[in-house]
Amino acid sequence: xxxxxxxxxxxxxxxxxxxxxxxxxxxxxxxxxxxxxxxxxxxxxxxxxxxxxxxxxxxxxxxxxxxxxxxxxxxxxxxxxxxxxxxxxxxxxxxxxxxxxxxxxxxxxxxxxxxxxxxxxxxxxxxxxxxxxxxxxxxxxxxxxxxxxxxxxxxxxxxxxxxxxxxxxxxxxxxxxxxxxxxxxxxxxxxxxxxxxxxxxxxxxxxxxxxxxxxxxxxxxxxxxxxxxxxxxxxxxxxxxxxxxxxxxxxxxxxxxxxxxxxxxxxxxxxxxxxxxxxxxxxxxxxxxxxxxxxxxxxxxxxxxxxxxxxxxxxxxxxxxxxxxxxxxxxxxxxxxxxxxxxxxxxxxxxxxxxxxxxxxxxxxxx
Numbered sequence: 001x002x003x004x005x006x007x008x009x010x011x012x013x014x015x016x017x018x019x020x021x022x023x024x025x026x027x028x029x030x031x032x033x034x035x036x037x038x039x040x041x042x043x044x045x046x047x048x049x050x051x052x053x054x055x056x057x058x059x060x061x062x063x064x065x066x067x068x069x070x071x072x073x074x075x076x077x078x079x080x081x082x083x084x085x086x087x088x089x090x091x092x093x094x095x096x097x098x099x100x101x102x103x104x105x106x107x108x109x110x111x112x113x114x115x116x117x118x119x120x121x122x123x124x125x126x127x128x129x130x131x132x133x134x135x136x137x138x139x140x141x142x143x144x145x146x147x148x149x150x151x152x153x154x155x156x157x158x159x160x161x162x163x164x165x166x167x168x169x170x171x172x173x174x175x176x177x178x179x180x181x182x183x184x185x186x187x188x189x190x191x192x193x194x195x196x197x198x199x200x201x202x203x204x205x206x207x208x209x210x211x212x213x214x215x216x217x218x219x220x221x222x223x224x225x226x227x228x229x230x231x232x233x234x235x236x237x238x239x240x241x242x243x244x245x246x247x248x249x250x251x252x253x254x255x256x257x258x259x260x261x262x263x264x265x266x267x268x269x270x271x272x273x274x275x276x277x278x279x280x281x282x283x284x285x286x287x288x289x290x291x292x293x294x295x296x297x298x299x300x301x302x303x304x305x306x307x308x309x310x311x312x313x314x315x316x317x318x319x320x321x322x323x324x325x326x327x328x329x330x331x332x333x334x335x336x337x338x339x340x341x342x343x344x345x346x347x348x349x350x351x352x353x354x355x356x357x358x359x360x361x362x363x364x365x366x367x
Contacts, residue, residue: 029352
């Protein structure tokens with residue numbers, strides 16, 4: 001089949017994250033299964049207009065917002081060259097049903113109600129939420145939806161998506177080593193693996209370090225990832241008085257990421273909302289359990305509470321859970337082993353097989 005993914009970004013984009021990893025990983029697996037896969041996304045400084053990604057044809061057009069118009073134009077030009085469009089609705093839709101009556105699958109990682117309010121607190125955020133919560137259900141009615149967790153499926157149902165059209169396709173992993181690739185740090189170390197954006201609430205991790213600094217004088221936090229909120233976070237770490245206890249690593253290679261995660265005693269994920277949270281299972285693959293807010297949604301599935309990590313309700317709970325796990329080595333080791341075992345069950349191949357079944361269900365329909 002000829003499959004086109006329309007995505008706002010790719011993994012090389014400065015703002016790329018778990019959604020983009022999902023799209024490219026599933027795309028590669030579909031290509032390995034014999035499909036012709038094209039990924040259309042926005043250009044960014046230094047990017048090539050065309051690129052091959054392990055059998056996936058990357059086509060970069062337009063910018064942050066104009067990519068949506070370019071995407072529709074590309075679909076019109078290639079309407080006879082594409083069997084199925086996977087429209088990645090990352091807050092805003094590509095609106096592919098406007099130019100295709102059939103052969104459309106919507107992919108939604110999570111609903112963005114909180115993000116619209118946090119990042120765009122004025123009229124822009126209200127318009128964005130209106131488009132996502134009102135326009136998307138109408139525009140994609142009766143089309144199949146893919147999402148990455150039961151929590152996201154429930155959120156989609158709440159905004160009017162027919163639950164019968166939703167299929168949950170959980171994230172996979174590239175590789176889970178038998179043993180972590182780096183030794184755990186001899187002193188207490190936390191890690192945040194995340195894009196640096198406001199709704200990830202990384203400031204909460206700084207507060208954890210601040211409150212525990214007296215009890216654990218060697219405590220250190222590694223922040224792995226980058227994003228447009230970096231300077232604000234650097235200032236926040238300084239304002240909290242923990243700048244000397246926090247290292248901002250920025251974008252790093254996959255190997256370096258795994259080394260930093262494996263060295264940490266815990267991964268802290270204070271995000272407002274997650275579809276699944278790939279960072280949780282990437283950390284689990286290195287034997288590092290996570291602590292996260294239960295209200296974030298998808299983390300209630302990527303983390304099995306009390307078995308592979310800990311879910312908490314608020315900042316006080318986050319501080320308390322991190323304190324307990326940093327001082328209770330037996331419990332932490334048990335969680336680490338179970339997290340690693342759970343990570344071993346997750347593969348992109350299994351994810352792609354499930355996605356492929358949905359894609360095939362619309363693949364014999366003409367545009």
